[in-house]
Amino acid sequence: MFDTAIQTFTSPVVLFFVLGLLAAFARSDLAIPEAIAKAMSLYLMAAIGIKGGVAMSKSGIDGTVLSALGTGIAAGFLLPFFAYAVLKSFGKLDRINSGAVAAHYGSISVVTFVTAVEILTSQSREPGGYMVAVMAAMEAPAILSGLLLARGLGSKEDGAQSTGEMLHEVFTNSSIVLLLGAFAIGMLAGERGFAEVTPFFEAGFKGVLCIFLLDMGLIAARRMMDSRAITWRLTAIAIFLPIVNGVVGTGLGAAIGLDAGSAAALGVLCASASYIAVPAAMRLALPEADPGIYLTMSLSITFPFNVLVNIGLISAFAVYLTGGAGVGP
Template sequence: MEQILEIAYANLLSPMILFFLLGIIAVLVNSDLKVPTAFYNGYTMIILFTIGIKGGVELRNVSLVEMVPTIIAAIFLSLIMLFISHFILYKVFKYSFADAVAIAAHYGSVSAVTFIAGLAFLDKIGVTYESYMSAVLVIMEGPAIIVGIIMYKLHVQSKGEQITNPDAKLGHVIKEAFFGKSIFLLLGGIFIGLVAHTDGLTLIQPLFGDLFYGILCIFLLHMGMIATLSMVKMKNVKPVSFLFAIILPIIGGILGVVTGSIVGLSVGGTTILAVLSGSASYIAAPAAISQAIPKANSGLSLGSALGITLPFNLIVGIPFYYWLATLLG
């Protein structure tokens, strides 16, 4: 326990976490600090492209056969977290079916920001990880969203109801889940990193490399503000109703550590798989779920994923998953 407290304390003093906490404080003290929308869109693109490009470059030296066990494990974790989350939300917390499946889809999907924070944490303490984990991030984005929406459609049909919203059609949902902004930028970055000439990649290194962590800190400052605002808006909801936002990442992280150890990942790779499994989407999932499941309260999904699970993982979850991985490693 002493070891995990030391790791968590060191993580708490990292610039990324401090920027995130500064964003929280800015809202609590009612500061007039604002991040322009255009700037937010710009650095989001840079962050996602950078992750993809770095992953693409590293994939040049990895065989597909080497990745197969991890890919299977990633899809398994995405779907099992969907089903576990839905069961807990629907049976234990007594949310409506629509809200339960919508929130579960967010927790079956993954957070790119939590992924980056996990990589930064491992880099800081000098722990290596498998080079193809960026591809695993992309793979885990969509399956739970698609299956969650299918679950909702089957439930609606069993009740004799009809879905009339054209944006809720499965083809549109698949497009949003697999080719929405975040996934498209990640895939595009992976493609560029995989096929671009080394000289060309060197030319873009200053933007998509050297400035990455500075831009990420500003992004996390903004995320801290948004997370706090989302929770302020949910002030009429009982705190106990949001306990799942801490329970689910712990379950996901433990499953990720066990699964990573079974498929033979390194301690670093196992940690990142646990970070992904314990995270919740607040970019890809909301875009698809809000259209496909209009009866769901989007504030519950976004408030829990962004307002509770993200800060929990950044401050406590990541060092906890690493500690567990070292025990099994």
């Protein structure tokens, strides 16, 4: 387990993230232009989506795939209830903010998943391509749970948008549209079709991910330094929840028979916290919730913790539970 964690921490993608953190804490003027950061984000989501679709076209849809999808959806719906209880009791947050933050900790972070896939692949434990579909399926259930916990579905008090409008925002979010669209393209094209664009999506993937994580390190550290709404209790929760959720997700993956890489990927999805799609949905559905709390917790605390520490721990735990057998396609 120690060797796996060290291998994760010395990965170039993680080290570039550390460089971004250090540069921001040193108050360097290093910055990635917003247009370039947006382009890198689109490239990474398209790449992970199409490669997942190609892998799915090879393996097909079987009981393992359906079990993973069902488990992911159930976890996305149920994990916010545990987070809500912790946020209300230990975190001392009010009902609205507890529900909003809880939604983030049942949903997923695409960038955390992409980073984990790259790290797991470098460890010869590449997750099954179907995990991209599991990732996309976990987004909406957590948002619904967060709304239910905050004040019930369909409420429009205090100027909140309707549940229908909120769900439209979620399912038309650029990351979800691109991921699912690229996934479908990969399934339809298969290996033969993907061969035509392989140089573009394979050769530059690791380098783009390194620069993208450099930018994420800069953003996370600068938001952390600017935040005034985060207490020590919320900081502890932002580290505690990904540990517990990661253990639960990895354990569920092993229990339903996933290989080590796919079980670790499910653990990472459960451990991650959304900082793109869910904040957008919360702005519509719970405008009175404090973005300074849920964005800082998910982006500036949980995201760095997952990248620097938790992915390696989850990978090692998955190997322990499964014996490292059955590496995904």
